Amino acid sequence: MTSRAAITTAPQDNPPWQAHWLAETIRLREEHWGPLEDADAVRQARNGPGALEDRILVRAQWLGRREGLDQLIGRWRQGAIISLLLLLLIAVVAGIGSAAGALGDGTRPVNVLWAVGALLGLHALTFLLWLLSFLLRPAHTTGLGRIWLWATRKFARGPDAALVPQALMNLQARAGALRGLFGTISHTLWLAGLAAALITLLIMLSTASYRFVWATTLLQPDTFVFLTRALGWLPAQLGFAVPADDIVRASDNSQVLPATAQAQWSVWLIGVIVVYGVLPRLIAWLLCLMQTIRAQRRIHIDPALPGYATLRDRLLPAVQSSGIDRPVDPLHQPQIGAGRTIESGALEALGTHPLLVSLELPSDIPWPPGDLPAGIYNAGNLDSREQRNRLQDALAQSHTPRLLIACDARQTPDRGTLGLIASLTDKAAQTRVWLYTNDEPSSTSHRTQTWRERLTEAGMAPAAIVQNSDQPLRWLETGDD
Template identity: 80%
Template sequence: MVPRAAAMTAPQTSPAWQAHWLAETIRLREEHWGPLEDADAIRQARNGPDTLQGRIVQRAHLLGHREGLTELIVRWRQGAFISLLLLLLIAVLAGVGSAAGALGDGARPVNVLWAIGALLGLHLLTFVLWLASFLVRPSHATGLGSLWLWATRKFARGPDAALVPQALMNLLARAGALRWLFGGISHSLWLAGLLAALVTLLVMLSTASYRFVWATTLLQPDTFVFLTRALGWLPAQFGFAIPAEEIVRASDNSQPLPAIAQAQWSVWLIGVIAIYGVLPRLLVWLLCLIQTVRAQRRLQIDPALPGYAALRDRLLPVVQSSGIDRPVDPLHQPHVNAGRLIDQGALDQLNNQPLLVGLELPGDLAWPPTDLPDGVYDGGNLDSRQQRNRLLDALALATTPRLLIACDARQTPDRGTLGLIAALADKAGQARVWLCAGSDPAPSPERLQTWQDRLTAAGMAATDILRDADQPLRWLETGHG
């Protein structure tokens, strides 16, 4: 019952991919639960963009606000952000723990091969698996991306909550962005963990003394010289020094080494982690980010999809009808139109003028009121569906800052009347209900209280429910009172 004209008719300002996400959510909801009552949304969409895709998006924008799906998507995105932050925190803690475990407490020598395996082993395995995933077509989230999706779903509750991520998956799959988005999430978590491990290494190696050794029963010292040079060649191109051959041969834990030898091993270890761990993850994370953004720009509405195809004739009709094509539920379908607003001249008069309408007022209530202020447009007494449809068409194209809806307080408000009041209120900057009291018979206090209770339950503020003594026409003319 709160006026939402600005929100319902404002141009679409959200990014295109978010608008398409909402449209896909609406499509899935209608597939699962049946078509929504959308006569008013269709009417407004026809007055919007010229293309079918644009009108589908506009219809989804209007229905999303009405059905609460827009807010549901916002909450889901907030949950996705929170879950990603939590996973990043876990990844950082895991990186710190792996670095601390690889170096130990300094009481024992650090086996350089075991340290590299502890810090890079799982990283290299998952990185190779991600590269191998390009050999198959992705159909769902994998790896840490699936963990993020699972965690995000825990924040979304409600009957339609599952539709939001499913709609996102559908969009990403059709745009070719599924692999890149979830790859980017997975790589960001690994990058956070590796960076945390690298920083921990720098701190621990800068503040404590460690001894680096290699140990083997089967392999010869030349093997470790070769491995050290092979692993250190690429980091050396970035300025990380390789331990001298004599230092490598002497690091068999059979003799103490000078501090300069341990420093060379430290620099070599940091270079290996930075170049083979952090650098590739950073590069593929940037690649995933760029590809995801590019894929978002390619998003388009596919009119051939089930649900969209059925909207073509309604959103792009050869001949537009002023009526409706089937009975509607007044609780979900706005039914508001006025009989006098039938041509462009009437629309020009209505634009930015206060509007007064009556809802099936009986003959003993004079219409229009004899003291109707100047500058107030008389929308007529709405007695028929045709009149309501014409008013709804007019309000879809024009604006009114204040709307006063006159009702017979002697009648009991039914669901149809409340639905009509709600639809009218949605299309005005401000809306109030005037409970007209006839003289014969006068409305009973119980009937007035019924109006008050039902309008309040429908969302209308008590101050927006006026009676004759409240001078409703003065409010309509001046906006005060």
Template identity: 55%
Template sequence: MPALNTSAISSAPAARAALDDLWLAETVRLREEHWGPVDDAQAVRQARLAPGPLPQRILLRARLLGRQTGLAACLAAWRRAAVIGLVLLLGAGLMAGIGAALGALGDGARAVNVLHALGALLGLHALTFLFWVGASVATPRGAGQGLARLWLWVSRRLARGPDTSLAAQALLGLLARAGGLRWLFGTVSHFVWLLALTAALATLLLVLSTASYRFIWATTLLDPQTFVRLTDVLGWLPARLGFSVPDAALVAASDGTRQLPALAQAQWSMWLIGALVTYGILPRLLAWLLSVFMLRRALAGLRLDPDLPGYAGLASRLAPPADTLDDDAPAPAWQGPRIGHANASAVGVAPTLVGLELAPDLPWPPAALPATVADGGNLDTREQRRRLLDTLAARPAPRLLIVCDARQTPDRGALALIADLSAAAQRTRLWLLGDDDIAAAAPSRAAAWRDRLRAAGVAEEDLLRDAAPALRWLEEGHG
């Protein structure tokens, strides 16, 4: 029977856990919280033997269960969906920026109202940016972003599966506890806006470089000097960055009643471009850099909290085993066969023979063992099974021969123990002790053993009847 190879995942990181490990552990925790505990006997056994503190063993258990339950693949699917959703959102932002620039300038047949153009380019951006600033001040931990929420919605729609909602919930909860959720939202939202505004700038530069436009202002109620002052105020900061600003005489003359030279239209173009860069691109760039910095800082501070519901109960189950198969601790008081200690220190290192709840009338070991074969003993109590499984988890046996009493009825517990033992060995075979006798006396019971073992994945060649071929196969695994 093939053995589960856990050597690659038994080495938990000694320092800070990666985001993926914490995300997977949180997803496993939420799944067990919603739908009850999973079968984690093998994962707990591996995690108990791992070095390091409790959080590292919890993360190792989560990695093992992630493979067993498919949650690791679910997280990978959600991550791919999130990337696709972000690409779609960026594409929409790119098209929106290009459309805003073309809409602000028009088709060139009519004069461009500079204030209308400025509002088309910066209006929605200014409202959402001011809302973000206000929300960040009023509710620092709960400031959300509409574009980021849209990204999450698209990601959920793209990632299909029963556990995809848990993956998103786990990630958001993990980041929220670390104070990084709003910075994740800010990073996504500001980046989309930054791309849209940059696309608008590139479109402005391209169109204004290849076509002729006439810029004016117009009013029915306001005094013309209002536009002079407004142009000067809005142009003050861009002028500090090197952008040209129309003087008062040019602004006053741009009322649409007279023809202005091309140089005047160029100054209005630079004023519009300078306002887009200064009040659009630069604030979004700074906000995006701040969000990225704070998000990285929050991610660096991520830690697993062992006191969370779902983790607190794992402390006792993941406690390192205090003893091994070949220690000198006193055995529990009980009547019946005990695990043998002949060559017990080699259990897991050398080919190993183990008995599965053999009756007291059967001798143990059932045959003389070669010096190169380890005696795993006859397992008849839960403590004996646990100690042997812990030893094999730490030192997987090259070959494992499990001796079964064919006179007994194969139940689920026996089959589960066979599966656990075979998972801790590179090769496993079963020796049905007394199979020939039971086949003649009770053929239905012999058939039951074989049928259930085959259903569990045991090949016909891995079922042995006689001592000689069984021990010969076991001894061949030495070295």
């Protein structure tokens, strides 16, 4: 059973948009399969922030932990990272292969135009399609981002697995971040491939000798002079040299050129890859990343969405009892040990005091114990729904360090009792269950073992299940075993 301390501190480690992601996942689940039982989650939300959006997020946090959806989102994120890393590896290998294929093994001349086409052709085509995609709706965007989403879904398993990516896409689409998200991923992969190709070019050109030529049947040499100048003008502004016109005309594979001429072609080729390949992808990646980050800040809860609209009356009730409009009900008001009483309307009086509570103890068992220390609050014997709700409201507003729940060891634990214990356990830093008997007769040993088995199956540590001989009141008072 999860302690309240773990539940209240964990969400602070996650970015705000992940809390909205969890809320959207729960909204879709309830839309598909009906509302979840959320009495305790609603109680926690109503004791939290006053805004409806914040209360919806608190409710989603509690339901997500109970239903395991937060862990499902965590596993989906791990799968997303793994699929992205695999795609990055493929992009790097493809970049290395394209560079090696463009230059060859050095035994044959390198056709400069074919080399440029092999290194930048597919990149230029997809980059142009990405620019044209701005004329389309974001839902029609294509590219490596969609491939990443498809690959990520292959890692998801389970009946709720399909809800997680659908919730993420819904969230990003409403915030206007879908195009930026896919664009960031797509440009990341292209940038990795082009960077790998560039590094491979530098290594191969630095460690081997290559001869660059152009070849044509129809075009004139001056055409290649023009193409070389046109492609080399922008790189030249960044310091990449352009081969001289006479070197371009002489590179027709009819004569052997000096090494300096081949070096000029090498610098020109590198400059073309940097300026028309790496830099556009880098700029596009930065723009998409900034657009995604800005869009994440616009993520919010839309109360008009199906599933959220019905929560308004429950999370923001028009009339909510303050607890001071009527006298204390002596039959149902939680009591404090040693003659002290929790005043009506002051449930927060629990504060940081240790708390003792019993669940439906029969009248033949004397309660509370006569040796109850004065510093311990006694919430009484819970035997009605009203008492249980009042105590859970009180615990939700307090910071109870230790909670001791006494149960009749002679009774067989049922599902309702175990559920109540689990709900109370979530609201204290430490909780123990006291299998209470007046004299611990041997006839209760079998049912005591049943209690231990059921509580252990529910997630309670064996050491947190105690009996009279374990002196539970001493632990409740001091925290020492």
